[in-house]
Amino acid sequence: MEAEKEIAVKVDKLRKKYYGDQVLKGVTLEIEAGKVTALVGPNGSGKSTALKVMAGLIRPSSGKVRALGKKPGRKLNNELAFFPEKNHLYNWMSIEKAITFFNRQYSNFDLDKAEGIMYFMNLDPRLKISNLSRGLLARVKMVLTLARRAPLLIMDEPLAGIDPQSRAKILKSLDNECQSGEKTIILSTHEVFEAEKLFNYVFFMEDGKVKIEGSADELRAQYQESIQDLAEEVFK
Numbered sequence: 126m127e128a129e130k131e132i133a134v135k136v137d138k139l140r141k142k143y144y145g146d147q148v149l150k151g152v153t154l155e156i157e158a159g160k161v162t163a164l165v166g167p168n169g170s171g172k173s174t175a176l177k178v179m180a181g182l183i184r185p186s187s188g189k190v191r192a193l194g195k196k197p198g199r200k201l202n203n204e205l206a207f208f209p210e211k212n213h214l215y216n217w218m219s220i221e222k223a224i225t226f227f228n229r230q231y232s233n234f235d236l237d238k239a240e241g242i243m244y245f246m247n248l249d250p251r252l253k254i255s256n257l258s259r260g261l262l263a264r265v266k267m268v269l270t271l272a273r274r275a276p277l278l279i280m281d282e283p284l285a286g287i288d289p290q291s292r293a294k295i296l297k298s299l300d301n302e303c304q305s306g307e308k309t310i311i312l313s314t315h316e317v318f319e320a321e322k323l324f325n326y327v328f329f330m331e332d333g334k335v336k337i338e339g340s341a342d343e344l345r346a347q348y349q350e351s352i353q354d355l356a357e358e359v360f361k
Contacts, residue, residue: 133158133277133309134179139188141174148174150333151188158276159306161299161323163341164313165356166330172313173210173281175330179311180207180279193277203233206273208266208280208312214254220265221250227269239272246294260291267295271302277309278302284316292319299323321352329359 134156141149149171156162164172177183178190181197190197193204214223220243228234243250246264257265263283270278283299284292296319302308303323314320321327324341336359337344341352348355 131158132156134192134311135190136175136179137189139175139178139190140186141171141178141183142186148333149178149185149188152330152333152335154328154335154338156309156311157326158309160325161303161310161312162326162328163317163320163324163352164311164328164330165317165352166313167360169332170330171333172330176207176279176281176311176313180205182207201277203231204275205277205279206270206275208270208278208283210281210285212254212262212266214262214265216253216255218254219250220248220252220254220268223254223265223269224250224272227272231273233274235272235274239268242268242271242298245298258288260287263287264291264294267298271298276307278311280310280312282313282315284314284320292316296320296323317356318351318353324352327352329356331360 132155134154136152136154139149139152140147152171152175164175166172178185179192179197181201192201195201218226224239228236246268248261248264267283270280283295299310300323303310321341327339327341327344328335329337344352344355
């Protein structure tokens with residue numbers, strides 16, 4: 126008998142309206158614990174908004190969201206780490222100062238792990254945030270996210286617009302994080318080709334709705350093509 130799946134995040138009939146524009150139109154998701162779940166879709170599909178609601182950064186207009194059994198908000202601070210698409214760091218900081226700041230800000234921050242990932246990412250701790258390329262900044266944000274001892278990681282476009290070397294470093298770091306099966310990772314990405322090897326489950330989103338969903342392996346078997354090729358067909 127198959128063991129019952131543990132659900133880390135449950136979203137039920139989620140709607141979000143901005144200034145009269147309905148961004149999410151009744152989205153329902155169940156995200157299994159200990160797996161990598163991807164939200165794939167074009168710009169404006171509602172992926173980032175859905176992630177921010179799950180992380181407690183914005184409130185839904187209606188619907189119900191539970192992350193690790195709790196309503197998103199302050200109670201989840203030590204159990205959830207969020208990787209934002211935009212830069213959320215002070216430009217005057219060096220990488221080293223950013224790590225020190227996060228270590229003081231979050232009680233679950235693992236300083237030794239942060240330093241280990243930083244050196245794996247080939248980052249010079251003396252560099253200022255203001256002088257970093259988009260790829261190097263993405264590496265720093267990944268260090269700060271993965272160094273938190275949080276069972277739930279939510280990542281908004283961690284691979285967007287960065288150089289191939291940085292993408293490779295970030296994907297390898299995520300792969301290492303996935304090995305234990307102790308963390309639930311939810312990410313949105315346009316870089317499906319390189320990232321899909323990490324996916325356990327995929328939601329294809331468009332126009333604020335889920336169009337297709339399924340296990341990555343089952344989708345490949347059903348459609349006889351990669352997740353990248355399927356995405357191109359779904360969204361063409």
